[in-house]
Every structure is written in C-alpha cells, then in structure tokens.
Amino acid sequence: xxxxxxxxxxxxxxxxxxxxxxxxxxxxxxxxxxxxxxxxxxxxxxxxxxxxxxxxxxxxxxxxxxxxxxxxxxxxxxxxxxxxxxxxxxxxxxxxxxxxxxxxxxxxxxxxxxxxxxxxxxxxxxxxxxx
Amino acid sequence: xxxxxxxxxxxxxxxxxxxxxxxxxxxxxxxxxxxxxxxxxxxxxxxxxxxxxxxxxxxxxxxxxxxxxxxxxxxxxxxxxxxxxxxxxxxxxxxxxxxxxxxxxxxxxxxxxxxxxxxxxxxxxxxxxxxxxxxxxxxxxxxxxxxxxxxxxxxxxxxxxxxxxxxxxxxxxxxxxxxxxxxxxxxxxxxxxxxxxxxxxxxxxxxxxxxxxxxxxxxxxxxxxxxxxxxxxxxxxxxxxxxxxxxxxxxxxxxxxxxxxxxxxxxxxxxxxxxxxxxxxxxxxxxxxxxxxxx
Numbered sequence: 001x002x003x004x005x006x007x008x009x010x011x012x013x014x015x016x017x018x019x020x021x022x023x024x025x026x027x028x029x030x031x032x033x034x035x036x037x038x039x040x041x042x043x044x045x046x047x048x049x050x051x052x053x054x055x056x057x058x059x060x061x062x063x064x065x066x067x068x069x070x071x072x073x074x075x076x077x078x079x080x081x082x083x084x085x086x087x088x089x090x091x092x093x094x095x096x097x098x099x100x101x102x103x104x105x106x107x108x109x110x111x112x113x114x115x116x117x118x119x120x121x122x123x124x125x126x127x128x129x130x131x
Numbered sequence: 132x133x134x135x136x137x138x139x140x141x142x143x144x145x146x147x148x149x150x151x152x153x154x155x156x157x158x159x160x161x162x163x164x165x166x167x168x169x170x171x172x173x174x175x176x177x178x179x180x181x182x183x184x185x186x187x188x189x190x191x192x193x194x195x196x197x198x199x200x201x202x203x204x205x206x207x208x209x210x211x212x213x214x215x216x217x218x219x220x221x222x223x224x225x226x227x228x229x230x231x232x233x234x235x236x237x238x239x240x241x242x243x244x245x246x247x248x249x250x251x252x253x254x255x256x257x258x259x260x261x262x263x264x265x266x267x268x269x270x271x272x273x274x275x276x277x278x279x280x281x282x283x284x285x286x287x288x289x290x291x292x293x294x295x296x297x298x299x300x301x302x303x304x305x306x307x308x309x310x311x312x313x314x315x316x317x318x319x320x321x322x323x324x325x326x327x328x329x330x331x332x333x334x335x336x337x338x339x340x341x342x343x344x345x346x347x348x349x350x351x352x353x354x355x356x357x358x359x360x361x362x363x364x365x366x367x368x369x370x371x372x373x374x375x376x377x378x379x380x381x382x383x384x385x386x387x388x389x390x391x392x393x394x395x396x397x398x399x400x401x402x403x404x405x406x407x408x409x410x411x412x413x414x415x416x417x418x419x420x421x422x423x424x425x426x
Contacts, residue, residue: 017352024349060397067396089400091410096417098396100426107417110400111273111353114346116414 040064059088
C-alpha cells in the first residue's frame, strides 16, 4: 500500500462538530496528520502555506464556499493537483454536477457513514495510483 | 417574536404601526410591547392593581375576537386596542385575550402593510415560514435519532465493561490467594494460564468492541446542541403563526405568487424529498449520478 499514513489533510467546515467528526474518522483510518479550517478563505491561506496532500471540504460556508474553494484550487498552479473531497448537505443534482465539472475528486452527502468516507478515500487513492 | 432574530423589516414595520396610533395606544400600554410575556405580566399586574383599588365601570367591552370586515380600516382597528388592558385584567381569560390581541394585530398588520405596499415583503415571509417549520422539525427528528444511537451504544458497551471488571476481580482474588500461600502449584499454573488468556484475548476483544461503540457515540453528535423540547415548542409557535398570518395573507396574495422556488446552489440539507426529482436522497444516488456522467 503506497498510501502514506503521514499525508497531511485539511478539513474545511464551518461547524466544529463536523470538523471533529471528520478528524476522528480520518484518525480511525490511520491518518493523524490533520489540520482544520473554518471556511474557504482560511483554507486557501493554509493551503498556500504548503505541505498539504488532501482537502476535505464542506460546501455551504461563510466568506468562501466549498465550490469556490475547489475552483480556486483547480485554477492555482501549485495547488491544482490536490485531491478535493466534498462532504456536504447540498443534495441537488445540479450541485453534484457543478462539483464534478469543477474538478471535485469525490462527493459525499451528509449525513454520511465512516464506511462511505473510507470507500471514497480509497477510490481517490486508487485513481491517484496510490493503491 | 422580538426574541427571534426576525427580519429588521418586520421590526421596522411593527415600529411604524406603533407610531401610527400613538395618541390612543400609548397611554395605557405600548401596543407592540404587549407581546413580550414578562414585561406584559408586570404591566398587566400593575394595571390590575390600579383597577382593583380604583374601581370604576369598564370603559369599553372586550374587543370582538374577529372584527367584522367593516372594522378593517386602520382607524377602526386601532380603536379597540385602547381597551386591551382592561380586558386583560380578567386573568382567567388572559390567554383568550392574548389570542384576540394577536388576531387583531394580524389584522392591523395586514391593513397597514397593504396600504404601505409592503405586501411583497409579507408574501416572502409567508413562503419562508413553512420552510422554517420543516427545518426545525427536521432538526428535532435528527436529535431524537442521535439520542437513540447514543443510548443503544451505551447499552452495548456497559456489559462489556462489566465483563472486564468482573474478570479482573476474579483473577485478582486468586492472585491474592497465591500471595497468601493458599494455592497449590497446579492451581497456580491454572491461574497463570487463565490470566494470560484474559490479558491476551478477553480484554482486547472487549476494549475493541467498546471503542467501536465510542465511535458510534461520536458519530451521533453530528447535530448541534439543540434540545428537542425547545424545538418542538418553536415548531408549534411557527404553526400558530403560520395559520394565523396565512389566513390573513391569502386574502391579498394572488394564487400564482404563493410559491417561489429557490434555484441557487446553496440550499442546505433537503428537508423533504418526496415528489422531487431534482435532489438525491443517499450516497448511492450521488455515485450513480456521477457515474452516469462519466466522472
């Protein structure tokens, strides 16, 4: 398995409860190197600081929403390679299509299970040639 | 109503209504402030005392529950407001009076809004109320589910912890006997074997199962700190407000303007997916949709 357990995650959500849940789930899956950001704007600052390997983001957030964050990541040369997994309550088909067209690596609707997160992460790792 | 962070527009509207009828409503009790329950009680109590000590014949009968259409003009509907406090001194009927007052205020609001051309704003409010009610009901539902999940997890975990505790108690008693020279060599060997199994298998099995339940409890926290009881009360309030205001509003709102679909991308969770084809209801549908699009 070529997935580095030390890879650095950025969890972006405006609710601390959800950030904590995602952080704990990642820990259960063996990923302990997790940083948090409470909206897209803060996330971008963190990402520009470098060192991140994976972004897990909510959609509906103040200041900068998840879709804008995704689009900004994809249009920024030194960030565009980052896998971005969206975990959101937005469940309209046009949301999912918009996310996919903007280059989302995966899309999970809330409420979700630990199994779903694990499955989607593995699918992304697989696509990246890490599995 | 004031406690809820309602739109500033509505608050301004209330203020304007209060300002519209200053000479009549202000001396006894500021009409809009009468909604505030605590202040209301104090004011009413003071009023009751005044009336009780200095009794004279009631200045006006209690207002009618449903003013006839003729009373719909602002001037006519403001007039009975002056008699509210007197009517409210009748404590057993206080609730009825509160309802009457709310009904009258709705009527007053309706007339003033219509005259001021604010009916567009109200139309928006009317469509937002049912949505707010559904959202609150959704939250109440989620908190209940979360409570069940946590309690179930506790039910599963408690026996596991009891088993660990009892196992260690039994073993430690026998070890105490060993140190008191009360065990034979064979008994000691037996004890060592059992202790080994206990440490190697029985404890880790149960701690692992317990951790899974802790994880389940953690996952059940994906809602914010909201108590179901408060939310249910708010839902009831929303229902009352809705039915009261809707009946007034529907008199003026044209049929084709009663529903308005929000079409942007920030809608939050889907509260009710029944009969909707534009939303997904589970992760499988997300995956299917993405797959069908070649992602």
